Amino acid sequence: MTTSADELLLPLVDEDGAPFWEYVAHGELRIQACADCGRLRFPPRPCCPHCQSFGSEWRRMSGRGRIWSYVIPHPPLLPAYAALAPYNAIVVELVEDPLIRLAGNVVSAVDAPLNSVDPARLRIGAPVRVVFTQLTPGVTVPRWLLERP
Template sequence: MDDDGAPFWAYAARGELRVQACADCGELRFPPRPCCPHCHAFGSEWRRMSGRGAVWSYVVPHPPLLPAYAAQAPYNAVVVELADAPRIRLVGNVVAAADARLDSVDAGRLRIGAGVRAVFAELPDGTTVPRWQLERP
């Protein structure tokens, strides 16, 4: 975690999905960075998002991408396009509930464009991460 991204994780720990915005031109940007790529200003603020989005892409890795997830394979890894900011896409997993295992949703239920909403899960190291639930379970 770096200084630019630290607020993202602090808001996630509070159950809020926020995206960095330029304090001068208002453009949203992700990943967080110190300078606006549009107007080159250095001021920023964090805007709350609705937490709604759509599956933009997904993959079901066989074998798992990371050895620590082997017991939960097969699981999904998704790219979600935010409804409030269509140019912003976040990576995560679609799960049945915030604290559910990564394999809790059958991959056959995933579709490009499927509506999802953010939920937040605390990992064993104390980091809270956004995950996604299907809007139509």
């Protein structure tokens, strides 16, 4: 992660993960899959951990998942994050493959701040759907909205 001018952490994009971030910038959640055995893999990497193939493709996901885990960070926090406390950090398991898990935050709307959801509303297993938030020009991240039951 790198830090922006306002001190929020930004993704550090490497060669293997670059396609993921390019799709996110276009409002698509895609996960790398093996072109030979078909298994999804995240984080992206050159070789399939299941069959050792170097063939890959990027599959579009539904953008739906469930909260697998979450925390409400407490001080000491980086100054930009301390101003937003309390906020959440979550891990989402995708409906397409519960072993594919993405870190992020639950927010109340696409451009809402990290502290826009009352932490008391979070539950393990709660359904969520992805949204895409532009943090700075050229940097978009996936975030999550709670689904209504």
